[in-house]
Amino acid sequence: MLRATLLGTGSPPPNPRRRGPxxxxxxxxxxxxxxxxxxxxAQLVQAGLRPYDWPRIFITHHHSDHTIDxxxxxxxxxxxxxxxxxxxxGPAGTRRQVDRLLDYLAWDIEVRRAHMHDRKPPEVRVTEIEEGKVMEAGGVRVSAFLVEHGxxxxAYGFRFEGDGRSVVVSGDTRPCENLVRWAHKVDCLIHECCEMAKTSWYPGCGWPTIEDKIRDLASYHTQPDQIGLVAxxxxxxxxxxxxxxxASDPAELCAAARKHYAGPVVVGEDLMAV
Ligand SMILES: [Zn+2]
Ligand SMILES: [Zn+2]
Incomplete structure (x- = not known):
């Protein structure tokens, strides 16, 4: 069966219980x-995948919390x-970001290669995506769709279909009509819920008050009172x-989602399979 394992259910603030997206x-x-x-x-290893077997990667967008590792x-x-x-x-710009990463790693690669026999530098194959079918492998069709992330x-979400099951991963987005279309009758909708009311604030962080920060960031993420409507x-x-x-409380998130959505609601935890 086509399964999703939530490797990281967190967001930018470091949280030992929730790794990054x-x-x-x-x-x-x-x-x-x-x-x-x-x-x-480390989460891939926890899920049983040795580094030698780490798989192909699909990037939703270039915010650092989604690409830092x-x-x-x-x-x-x-x-x-x-x-x-x-x-x-990944989206337009992925090739440039990967080139910069390889540039950053170049010194390390050469130092290591000097002690290896017959080893070429790592090779990366980048494909910059547009909305629609991205690829198909092992009976799984992968499609990308545009989301609204200010x-x-x-910024993209992804739809996976295989063996009679479908899973949508929203990426980061405010409530988005295009996502609603691409997630129509999906078996499992994995959707962001970045609850800005629970954010932190420090003087000099870029917003004059915490209310300004909440209002601004909530305009390009999905809030607990909106997510049930999307589903x-x-x-x-x-x-x-x-x-x-x-600081988000799973019971509160569940209750908020259930106000508008009658189906099963799960608050993700790291390493949970859905
Ligand atoms: Zn983002
Ligand atoms: Zn994010």
């Missing part, structure tokens, strides 16, 4: 990783001996919430 999709031995948030390497995956997979090119699919354009309008068969802030 990352979701693993699998059907038998075919695997697809969505995003590479902080801690994703891309370099870790790339270099560690190569250090342990994997020579097959790492495949990365300052970040383009209901898309007629998703199950809602799984992710991208949570450390």
């Amino acid at each position: 990352a979701t693993l999709l699998s059907l038998d031995d075919e695997r697809f990783l969505v995003d590479a948030g902080s801690g994703v390497g 891309l370099g870790h995956l790339l270099i560690t997979r190569w250090i342990v001996g994997q020579n097959a090119p790492l495949e990365i699919w 300052p970040v354009k383009p 209901e309008e898309s007629r998703a068969k199950e809602l799984v919430m992710t991208h949570l802030l450390p």
Whole structure:
């Protein structure tokens, strides 16, 4: 069965209980990783995947909380001996970001190669995506669709279909009509719920008051009182919430979602399979 494992259900603030955004999709031995948030390497190992077997990667958007460990995956997979090119699919700009990452890693790569026999530098195959079918492998069809994430354009969500099951991963987005269309009757909707009312604030952080910060960031994320409507309008068969802030309360999130959505509601936890 096509399954999703929530590797990281957190957001930018470090939270030992919730690693950065990352979701693993699998059907038998075919695997697809969505995003590479902080801690994703250790979470892949926890999910049973040795660095040698770390899979192809799909990036939703270039906010750092979704890409910060891309370099870790790339270099560690190569250090342990994997020579097959790492495949990365992502929005416009992915190739430039990967080139910069390889540039950053170049010194380390050369120092290590000097002690290795017959070893080429790591190879990366980047495909910049547009809305629609992205690829198909092992009976799983992967499609990307545009979401609304304010300052970040383009930002994508992904739909996976295989073996009679469908899973949508929202990426970061405010409530989005295009997502509702792409998630129509999906078996499992994994949707962000970045509850800005629970954010922190410090003087000099870029917003004059905490109210300003909440208003601004809530305009490009989905809030607890909105997420049930998204699930209901898309007629998703199950809602799984992710991208949570450390102060968010799972029982409160559940109750908020259930006001508008009658289906099963799950508050994601790291390493949970859905
Ligand atoms: Zn984002
Ligand atoms: Zn994010």
